[in-house]
Amino acid sequence: MTPFSLPAMAESTLQGSAFARISVTIQATKSLSVPVVLFDFDGVLFRGDAFAEFLRAHCRQQWWRVVLAAPVLLVAAPFMAMRRTRRSARIFLVWLALLGVSLSRYRQLAQEFGCARARDARRFSRPALDTLKTHRHQGARVVVVTGCEETLARAMLDGLGLGDIELVASSLKPGRPGLRVGVHNVGFQKAHQLRLRGVRAPWNVAYGDSFADLDMLAAARSAVLVNPDRALLAKLSSRLRQRLSIVEW
Numbered sequence: 719m720t721p722f723s724l725p726a727m728a729e730s731t732l733q734g735s736a737f738a739r740i741s742v743t744i745q746a747t748k749s750l751s752v753p754v755v756l757f758d759f760d761g762v763l764f765r766g767d768a769f770a771e772f773l774r775a776h777c778r779q780q781w782w783r784v785v786l787a788a789p790v791l792l793v794a795a796p797f798m799a800m801r802r803t804r805r806s807a808r809i810f811l812v813w814l815a816l817l818g819v820s821l822s823r824y825r826q827l828a829q830e831f832g833c834a835r836a837r838d839a840r841r842f843s844r845p846a847l848d849t850l851k852t853h854r855h856q857g858a859r860v861v862v863v864t865g866c867e868e869t870l871a872r873a874m875l876d877g878l879g880l881g882d883i884e885l886v887a888s889s890l891k892p893g894r895p896g897l898r899v900g901v902h903n904v905g906f907q908k909a910h911q912l913r914l915r916g917v918r919a920p921w922n923v924a925y926g927d928s929f930a931d932l933d934m935l936a937a938a939r940s941a942v943l944v945n946p947d948r949a950l951l952a953k954l955s956s957r958l959r960q961r962l963s964i965v966e967w
Contacts, residue, residue: 752857752859753853753857753858753859753923754858754859754861754917754922754923755850755853755858755861755921755922755923755925756861756862756863756912756921756923756924756925756938757846757850757860757861757862757924758864758925758926758927758931758944759862759863759864759865759866759871759887760864760927761927761928761944761945762843762925762927762944762967763842763843763846763850763862764841764842764843764866765840765841765842765843766841768832768866768870768871769865769866769867771835772828772831772867772870773812773815773816775831776815776816776827808902809898809899809902812890812897813898813899816896817896818895818896819896819897820892820897821890821892821897824869824890824897825869828867828873829869829873832869832870832871832872832873832874832876832877833874833876833877836873836876836877836878842878843967845965846925846944847878849925850880853923854883858922859884859917860883860884861884862875862883862884862885862886862887863886863887863908863911863912863934864885864886864903865887865902865903865904866888867887867888867889867890868885868887868888868889871885872887884915886903886908886911886915886917887903888900888901888903889901889903904930905930905933906933908933908934909933909937919938920937920938920939921937921938921939922938922940923942924937924938924940924941924942925965926941926942926943926944927943927944927945927946928950929950929953932954932957935954935958935962936957936958938961939961940961941954941962941963942962942963942964942965943958943963943964943965944964944965945966945967951964
């Protein structure tokens with residue numbers, strides 16, 4: 719090795735390191751430049767509450783669940799009406815409705831139900847789906863952020879031909895003697911779950927339909943409220959101000 723080779727190698731290494739840093743910086747800049755657009759699912763893309771419909775259909779097929787749930791629903795109704803206890807009441811009702819169902823069995827049932835729902839075009843908002851596809855064609859990173867359970871929501875999106883759309887949803891986990899809610903992706907959890915996946919505020923556009931979407935809407939440069947009633951509009955307009963727009967889908 720000549721006396722001059724070490725400096726030459728050091729210079730080459732430094733140049734390579736610099737180019738690597740420049741490359742990483744360029745890639746990060748490109749990533750940051752991609753607009754992020756968020757869509758709620760229930761009430762925005764889907765007309766109704768998909769997971770609640772699944773649970774009702776599941777209970778109707780097994781009469782003993784209806785018998786078991788009827789008196790419990792009477793007791794749980796006041797807790798569902800209060801915001802502080804609503805989440806706990808919903809989690810308990812999910813556990814009751816899926817009592818004795820394994821996670822693999824649930825996923826099979828949810829997949830079948832979701833595929834069937836996806837074939838019924840009347841259950842989905844055509845303007846919302848068209849808007850989602852427009853954002854996607856324009857190069858945006860489109861993410862569906864929903865309180866609906868993941869397997870069920872994924873089955874419906876796949877059935878609609880939206881298998882490439884990112885999904886952040888609620889999840890279930892095994893418990894005793896049935897399934898329990900793992901992640902209840904509503905309210906502040908939506909922003910939290912997005913951060914865990916590398917999606918950080920502010921995002922460019924967010925579409926929501928309820929007060930539970932406030933955190934997601936508040937972190938958007940442009941917040942779109944879908945089919946609001948007067949009470950909801952009054953609650954959110956003062957918080958979102960000029961960033962808020964309304965669509966009737």
